[in-house]
Amino acid sequence: MTDLWQNSMDHAVAAARRAGQVVQQALQDDRKVMTKSSSVDLVTQTDQRVEQLIIQSVKEKFPTHRFIGEESVAAGEPCVLTDDPTWIIDPIDGTTNFVHAFPFVAVSIGFSVNKQVEFGVVYSCLEDKMFTARRGRGAFCNGEPLQVSHQTDIKQSIIATEFGSSRDPEAVDKIFSSLRNVLCIPIHGVRGAGTAAVNMCLVASGCVEAYYETGIHVWDVAAGSLIVSEAGGVLMDTEGGEVDLMSRRIVAANNRTIAERIIREIDPFSPTRDDAPSKSSQ
Known part of the structure; x- marks a missing residue:
């Protein structure tokens, strides 16, 4: 063929x-x-x-x-x-x-x-x-x-995220509210490479169990999303349901259980071109 x-x-x-x-x-x-x-x-x-x-x-x-x-x-x-x-x-x-x-x-x-x-x-x-x-x-x-981590217990996990480029106090408050909720599950730790693409590759490599962010763009995650899914991971919207790469919201995780647990802790907000973190190159 x-x-x-x-x-x-x-x-x-x-x-x-x-x-x-x-x-x-x-x-x-x-x-x-x-x-x-x-x-x-x-x-x-x-x-x-x-x-x-x-x-x-x-x-x-x-x-x-x-x-x-x-x-x-x-x-x-x-x-x-x-x-x-x-x-x-x-x-x-x-x-x-x-x-x-x-x-x-x-x-x-x-x-x-x-x-x-x-x-x-x-x-x-x-x-x-x-x-x-x-x-x-x-x-x-x-x-x-590549193969995602086999860890199923979020309390034994490392989660990756980023802080975006918006410094609007309301947006920053929501980012840190989500971060506090996730950290206090409790999890082993939070990491961030400063690039969505590398964070997603870390999920695919099994180095971290999940990555989440709101405000990213399709160019940040298009390639990484397939790398995660082909390594055995899952992709979801931070507000639940299946991911839409144009929505500017993503959770990439080693399994659905951990993805859904993270989603429950995220303080949602709707990104726009002007008021949300505009890219993952902080």
């Missing part, structure tokens, strides 16, 4: 690795920092350069494919997921990490057809870890199979 998307995935892996080399080189140079929605919502010239590098290479090879890119949307492009083959790109997930040389910076590329992610590539470029997944074919890190 013809494999429709293997060439696309091979291209995504190669593009992510090239992008990672650009990021690594940029860390040695002057990192000019700009802001988007707030003083802590950062973007660099490297974000923009990497996204254009990926998009241009895809356009040359797959001219009929569509794109959703973080920096393109920030520049005014629509963020609409259609049934067409679509590349969903976060050129630097962890921009604040990148600015501070904090060692978790990822290039994230998801590929969707009929609004379903067919493959995901997350390259944690400073760690040189290439996470990949194909729908129905498993998840891998540098070619080795």
Whole structure:
């Protein structure tokens, strides 16, 4: 049977690795920092350069494919997921990490057809870890199979989350209310890599039992969501039910029991483009 998307995935892996080399080189140079929605919502010239590098290479090879890119949307492009083959790109997930040389910076590329992610590539470029997944074919890190944790007791778990880029007191209060509730279950601890893509790969790797966040975007989680599910994990909305990658809410967990327990502790709020944490690159 013809494999429709293997060439696309091979291209995504190669593009992510090239992008990672650009990021690594940029860390040695002057990192000019700009802001988007707030003083802590950062973007660099490297974000923009990497996204254009990926998009241009895809356009040359797959001219009929569509794109959703973080920096393109920030520049005014629509963020609409259609049934067409679509590349969903976060050129630097962890921009604040990148600015501070904090060692978790990822290039994230998801590929969707009929609004379903067919493959995901997350390259944690400073760690040189290439996470990949194909729908129905498993998840891998540098070619080795991934498997979520077998832990079923949330009190024996580590949970990952992030704090977003909003510093609006009401939004911050809700974030910390949820964090307090989760921490006091009690759990073993809370962690956060500063990038949604890496946090989800940590779930897929079995290092943490779950990751939750409200206010993320589809480019933060498209690739990682498939990596989690192909490693045996589950995806849910923070308000319960199945996840919608366009909803800006996600719980990624090793099993449904832990996901549902976390959902019961989250103080819900509805993210908008302006008032919610806008990305996971704190």
